[in-house]
Amino acid sequence: MTTITNSPETLRAAMVDTIKAAGHATSPAVEQAMRTVARHDFVPEATVEDAYSDIAVITKRAGDGSALSCASVPTVVAMMLDQLQVQPGNRILEIGAGTGYNAALLAQLTGPGGSVTTVDIDPEVTAGARRGLDATGNQHVEVITRDGSLGASENAPYDRIIFTVGAWDLTPAFWEQLAPGGRLVVPLRWRAQTQSVAFVRDCDALVSDSMELCGFVPMIGQEGERSGAIDGSGLVTLYWDVDQTIDAAKLGGVLDQERETVWSDVLVGPEEPFDGIWLRMTGRDSRICRVSADRAAVDTDLCKPAIPIRSPALAEENSLAYLAIRKVEQGRFELGAIGHGTHGGNLAAQLCDEIEAWNHDRNARPTVRAYPASTLRPAISFDGDLNHEVIEKVEARLVVSVA
Template identity: 40%
Template sequence: MTSNDDSTVREPAVWRADMVRALRDQDAIVSERVSAAFASVPRHRFAPDAPLEVAYDLHRTVPVKKDEHGQDISVMSAAHLQAVMLEQADIAPGMKVLEIGSGGYNAALIQELVGNEGMVTTVDIDRDIVDRARQCLDHAGYDLVKTVLSDGEAGVPGGAPYDRIIVTVAAWDIPPSWISQLGEAGRLVVPLTVRGTTRSIAFDRDGEDLVSRSYRLARFVPMQGEGASKERKALLREGVAVQTDDARVPFHAKALNSALDTARREFWSGAAYDLPDELELYLSLNLSSPARLHASKDVVDSGLVEASALLGVPALISEDSIAYRTRRENEDTGGFESGVVAHGPQGEALADEYLKLLRCWAQNHRRRGAATIRFLPGPASSSLPENSVPKRHGVVAVSWH
């Protein structure tokens, strides 16, 4: 992207052209159809209060609405992520597409992809968001997009079946409505959160199940309404928190906080640290008692917790101990070596389990796309598949190859 110094004189079309070139350079856009859509839709008209350099930045979100605590509950997603998800969706002219989570801009991109013969429906639970999306769409000339005020958990049955369903909020589960409203050859693209980590997954039908065609790192505001997640969170001390969505994980905040006051022990795997998003997914699904550890910059700077926790790091916890991933420079392992920091009386045992997983991943699965993610609708059976996580509406099962 060009320097911000000339932001007051550059035309929006120039910003837009630069954005498209940058998205192609970063392989977020790989098809001519998606490139043409991004080149056509005036992104700044869906972010009228944002400077052009913010509206057309590849990796910045644009806040749309906050809750009473000042937290974002609706944003215009980063252009890079929107491009990745539209490439995952592989939308063709004439298709019927349902978008769950309205902002306006993404629906306009989809309208460009389906053309005048296609149909785009976007649904949101928040009237303010729907009204804003409708206003922006009309102002930008995308009056063919249908906007619906409803809980996205139920989909929009009146327009079904859909060739594509694209979810633009972090979903903790896949409700039956999304599957039933998806055509037989349809595709669901959803940022699915499993054990605190979110991936944009392109699911195709496989009989009664859904199976992943691709997955990419994603970060979204969480879904509201019936589909909201049921995570357990605890503040251990100022600037340090843990969270988990697995009811089977012990969660004793006072004891875990006390563990942080015990001696810090480091253990090193001798295995390469690489592709952190792939490693994070593997750890989150394979740790026997997983949570996510978060720490503020002040806590990290104090030396109490490693920098890996700034954006959340997979942790292995017991009633009174905690272990989590770190790294150090090591040319013998290709630049960095993965390791474990452990606290508490059971720290060494937790570290041993963690190290085995780090070594297994580095030896057998250290590449992109090594996971296959399957969603099995319906009640969880008493004997769950290995590396599976029960949800309200089904089971997420992951295998590595």
């Protein structure tokens, strides 16, 4: 019996067709690079079918099973390359070497007149990336084993910098090493959600011009996010940033208090995203955080967030409200909020106000400006009279502005 399988070339073509159908690889150069570079050569342990499926291929795990390194989901790779807008001859820095596949794509995009440097803290990862790059004719890509937060000053300045690992903070290296007018694309985490943000350097400010929801393996050593259980069994956890005044201890047992539910009359379809509510709120409310509920918490009706593992919440002293959803008709769902505690009802109503504001322009995105933490406040732009929140990180300061 003969088994017929698709060739790598056929599977790669189908992968790119899937990426295009999802609205990515909009640049002809990005599309051509993804049709040219053989992803299966960088993940030899995976089947060729998995190599060209729209999935992350995990290449290294921690002892607890969590991913330490991977080849990212191809649609996300294409999305971020679109954001990066590489031009022929660009000097490019990549933070997070992974398998070397993304560096090979970058080399294809910048061409023989440019250069690519990729950095990773893990010597096993850089050794694997080096092998993959050498085996595919990309010996000219420089691979450095180093803490990615330091960048690679020896090849600076860079026209383009891209992170293929999640960052909570931005260190001074990226202002020092990015050329004026250069672009930086980074999966940046603030208020417990992660967006792939494309920044353009404008003097000492990095100013966003696009952002897309994403998720990435986090950088090692950036510990600015806090978390704490808010129920006795540890089934429901709150996540917030170090600059917020949230105290999980004050919220202990809040879910056992009477709940107040408020519905917004805003409807979504089963495939319609509503992450823009959370993103918008990061520029309007300093109390925004994330709630995560285990299956047991949902099944026992202790806590039922719209998306159990990650939903926006508002926390104030001993009160909490979080985003909720209910089915109201075939294929339609209503968004709302569930509140607990002394001010739970008010918080739920305020969350619904934000849902309704988002509903007026679902495609609107805030502007994010990033500055070194040492920047004096008078030098920071607050976008006139727009609503804004200043988010203090350890090495950077974000200003999130919302119309």
